[in-house]
Amino acid sequence: MIKATTKDYIRQSQIRLILEPLATKLLGRLGSKQMVAKELLLNLQELRRRELRPEGEHKSTFGYGGGNIINLLCHLGIDLTGIDFSYLAIRQAYLSEVKLHRVNFSQTAVIKSVFAEVIGGVLSVAFSANGKLLAIGDTKGDIHLWQVSDGKPILTYRGHKGWVVSVAFNPEGTVLASSSVDQSIKLWDVSTGDCLNTLQGYIGAVMSVAFSPDGITLASGHADRTVRLWRSGRAIKILHGHEDIVEAVAFSSKGNLLASSSDDCTVRLWDIDTAECVRIFEGHEDIVWSIAFSHNGNVLASGSEDKTTRLWNVETGNCIKTLAGHTHTVFAVSFSHDGSTLATGSGDRTIRLWDLKTAQCFKTLTGHNHWVRSVAFHPERLVLASSSGDEMVKLWEIDTGFCMRTFQGHTGRSWTVKSGNQSDDDTDTLSNISNEHLLNLWEVTSGKQFRILQGYTNAVRSVVFNLEHSLLASGGDDSIIRLWDIQSGQCIRALHGHAGHVWQVAFSPLGTLLASCAEDCTIKLWDVSSGNCLTTISEHPDLAKTLVFSHDGKLLATGETSRVIKLRDIVTGECLLILEGHTSAILAIAFSADDRYLISSSRDKTVKIWDTQTGECVQTLDQLTSFASNVTFMPMQPHMVFGCGERFIYRWNIKSGEFIAEPSSHDGNVLTIAADPKGMLLSSAGEDAQINIWNWQTGEVVSTLVGHIGTIYAVSFSPNGEQIASSSRDETVKLWDIKTGECIRTYREPRPYEGLNISEATGLTSAQKAKLLALGAIEES
Numbered sequence: 058m059i060k061a062t063t064k065d066y067i068r069q070s071q072i073r074l075i076l077e078p079l080a081t082k083l084l085g086r087l088g089s090k091q092m093v094a095k096e097l098l099l100n101l102q103e104l105r106r107r108e109l110r111p112e113g114e115h116k117s118t119f120g121y122g123g124g125n126i127i128n129l130l131c132h133l134g135i136d137l138t139g140i141d142f143s144y145l146a147i148r149q150a151y152l153s154e155v156k157l158h159r160v161n162f163s164q165t166a167v168i169k170s171v172f173a174e175v176i177g178g179v180l181s182v183a184f185s186a187n188g189k190l191l192a193i194g195d196t197k198g199d200i201h202l203w204q205v206s207d208g209k210p211i212l213t214y215r216g217h218k219g220w221v222v223s224v225a226f227n228p229e230g231t232v233l234a235s236s237s238v239d240q241s242i243k244l245w246d247v248s249t250g251d252c253l254n255t256l257q258g259y260i261g262a263v264m265s266v267a268f269s270p271d272g273i274t275l276a277s278g279h280a281d282r283t284v285r286l287w288r289s290g291r292a293i294k295i296l297h298g299h300e301d302i303v304e305a306v307a308f309s310s311k312g313n314l315l316a317s318s319s320d321d322c323t324v325r326l327w328d329i330d331t332a333e334c335v336r337i338f339e340g341h342e343d344i345v346w347s348i349a350f351s352h353n354g355n356v357l358a359s360g361s362e363d364k365t366t367r368l369w370n371v372e373t374g375n376c377i378k379t380l381a382g383h384t385h386t387v388f389a390v391s392f393s394h395d396g397s398t399l400a401t402g403s404g405d406r407t408i409r410l411w412d413l414k415t416a417q418c419f420k421t422l423t424g425h426n427h428w429v430r431s432v433a434f435h436p437e438r439l440v441l442a443s444s445s446g447d448e449m450v451k452l453w454e455i456d457t458g459f460c461m462r463t464f465q466g467h468t469g470r471s472w473t474v475k476s477g478n479q480s481d482d483d484t485d486t487l488s489n490i491s492n493e494h495l496l497n498l499w500e501v502t503s504g505k506q507f508r509i510l511q512g513y514t515n516a517v518r519s520v521v522f523n524l525e526h527s528l529l530a531s532g533g534d535d536s537i538i539r540l541w542d543i544q545s546g547q548c549i550r551a552l553h554g555h556a557g558h559v560w561q562v563a564f565s566p567l568g569t570l571l572a573s574c575a576e577d578c579t580i581k582l583w584d585v586s587s588g589n590c591l592t593t594i595s596e597h598p599d600l601a602k603t604l605v606f607s608h609d610g611k612l613l614a615t616g617e618t619s620r621v622i623k624l625r626d627i628v629t630g631e632c633l634l635i636l637e638g639h640t641s642a643i644l645a646i647a648f649s650a651d652d653r654y655l656i657s658s659s660r661d662k663t664v665k666i667w668d669t670q671t672g673e674c675v676q677t678l679d680q681l682t683s684f685a686s687n688v689t690f691m692p693m694q695p696h697m698v699f700g701c702g703e704r705f706i707y708r709w710n711i712k713s714g715e716f717i718a719e720p721s722s723h724d725g726n727v728l729t730i731a732a733d734p735k736g737m738l739l740s741s742a743g744e745d746a747q748i749n750i751w752n753w754q755t756g757e758v759v760s761t762l763v764g765h766i767g768t769i770y771a772v773s774f775s776p777n778g779e780q781i782a783s784s785s786r787d788e789t790v791k792l793w794d795i796k797t798g799e800c801i802r803t804y805r806e807p808r809p810y811e812g813l814n815i816s817e818a819t820g821l822t823s824a825q826k827a828k829l830l831a832l833g834a835i836e837e838s
Contacts, residue, residue, distance in 0.1 A: 351396055531562065760795070
């Protein structure tokens with residue numbers, strides 16, 4: 058009835074013209090979806106009899122019956138939990154949006170069926186030179202390789218311990234380079250997935266990599282303000298000149314020039330042979346996130362936090378044109394292979410297509426729910442790939458403007474939608490649609506999709522105790538906030554309403570309210586007892602990534618990407634005070650014990666102390682070599698603050714001015730730190746997936762908690778100081794006993810394929826099987 062592996066617009070037509078009318082006819086004849094499901098499931102035994110020989114072997118795998126029944130059940134919104142499909146041919150089943158909890162697929166022949174993918178937030182995309190392969194780097198530290206023609210997953214490269222922020226193929230398509238915030242560059246064999254080399258000799262995150270056109274040289278941009286050139290695994294040149302983080306690097310088409318962009322608001326042009334900076338492009342007013350050369354090498358495009366894209370004459374250094382129209386940061390730029398079009402991706406959730414002859418925007422692509430972080434044109438066709446903060450990966454067909462294919466996964470977000478001929482009250486025939494982690498490919502001339510590569514992730518970004526130590530609240534990639542009963546380990550309430558990653562949650566001092574901020578640029582206040590959303594604050598498009606209640610419960614402070622901190626009245630939601638002074642996004646905030654002061658850290662590598670009554674900045678710490686990812690006041694010691702960043706833990710005596718940066722003993726960047734209520738212990742965690750417990754006075758590690766298998770984003774002490782909660786990209790929240798170091802309990806939502814039995818199922822590639830197992834599938838005879 059439908060073909061799961063065909064182009065998306067064809068499958069949608071098949072659903073509309075074949076599947077929907079049949080479902081409607083069955084509903085009319087049998088009366089309800091439950092009766093339809095019963096009738097369909099009765100046919101499974103007959104299918105087994107017809108498709109199996111007596112010895113248990115398939116007579117033929119040509120039949121479509123198994124796949125048709127599954128597609129009908131899914132279209133009707135039937136819960137498939139526990140259904141036995143064993144010994145059937147499962148052909149052309151579209152299962153990327155379906156939960157298959159405890160479903161039996163053992164001994165099945167799986168043919169041309171589509172399952173969910175396993176990807177984290179997509180930060181970077183790259184086509185191979187022949188356009189046959191698409192590589193993406195994600196926030197899980199993984200790199201995924203897909204075949205563009207049919208979207209078939211080929212390999213997953215694993216080895217990074219932090220976000221993969223850049224990927225690049227060599228011209229032959231045999232080697233893939235990747236860079237990560239884990240301070241490493243890795244070279245991978247494209248065909249085998251083996252790591253060929255890890256390039257070393259630097260400190261700090263590696264923000265970008267690019268191969269020269271001849272494939273001999275690899276360039277990399279670093280957080281330590283340098284650009285490095287590599288050959289045969291060795292750094293042959295280090296280019297100095299930028300005054301801040303180098304965000305992007307790009308070679309000209311001839312390979313004699315290299316461009317680099319930086320947080321210092323400039324783009325530099327380097328002569329590869331002499332390693333000299335031959336030109337500096339100045340004009341942007343903020344971070345320059347991305348750069349790209351036109352294919353003839355005469356024009357350089359740059360995208361900036363100042364919301365503009367600039368086109369530069371490479372020969373003269375003059376700004377040819379400033380492209381304005383985006384209402385947020387321009388994160389990504391890419392030229393089409395024929396030189397006619399420039400694509401720009403922005404924090405305003407749109408992609409703009411610019412005619413390079415007229416310098417006019419001729420189309421705006423809307424469809425992403427969050428920031429567009431990366432765009433890349435196909436090397437031979439007018440096809441665009443884009444990735445977003447919503448983890449969307451889409452491919453769009455140029456000739457038709459239709460979506461060819463969708464590779465989908467789950468984050469737990471789901472909505473019910475009506476089929477075209479349903480009445481408003483016909484809730485029995487609603488189908489379940491997920492809006493998950495996608496990477497988009499766009500058709501340039503029409504602005505329509507032709508493919509979506511979609512994947513599953515449910516990393517937990519934030520966790521916090523309530524005052525009574527009876528509840529844990531967590532929020533993460535699936536946009537849902539969950540309240541967990543600490544003793545039973547059960548999720549007692551799921552709070553729906555956000556439409557993107559939930560970055561942070563915070564209980565009010567009395568525990569009656571819960572605040573949350575998310576990537577949908579909203580702040581919400583929730584009633585804990587009922588789960589109702591009391592207030593939604595969304596008066597501007599700026600993202601709040603951190604929030605905290607004052608100790609008296611009267612104020613809510615939010616730190617925002619617009620470089621400001623806002624103090625809001627809890628009752629009215631009114632903004633009472635705006636704290637201005639940082640020059641980049643706010644990363645962490647905290648009130649002092651008496652609420653008189655507030656501390657903040659920013660991507661501008663400073664920490665500031667603010668007077669909450671006057672809004673004045675009373676102290677600034679500017680001795681950091683990198684930004685502090687977390688910072689707060691030390692309990693019981695009003696003049697001491699602590700924080701973490703890269704592989705260090707910071708102490709700052711704001712009275713004496715003494716500042717100490719101590720190595721953290723972590724094998725990776727430290728992302729989160731917390732103090733016990735008595736001010737005696739610190740806990741730190743990050744990319745190495747372990748929690749260190751420190752004695753504040755001696756600076757010694759007294760305990761190490763091991764159990765997570767992914768980056769830890771948050772740690773929180775219980776109010777009595779006896780336990781620690783941690784949240785991780787491994788999709789779990791863990792509760793630890795501080796004295797014994799034991800994990801008391803693990804909290805986790807079921808994955809989409811939890812308990813799916815694929816024992817002796819045929820037709821699955823090794824990559825598909827590995828991803829099914831990662832999503833909860835099992836192999837049990």
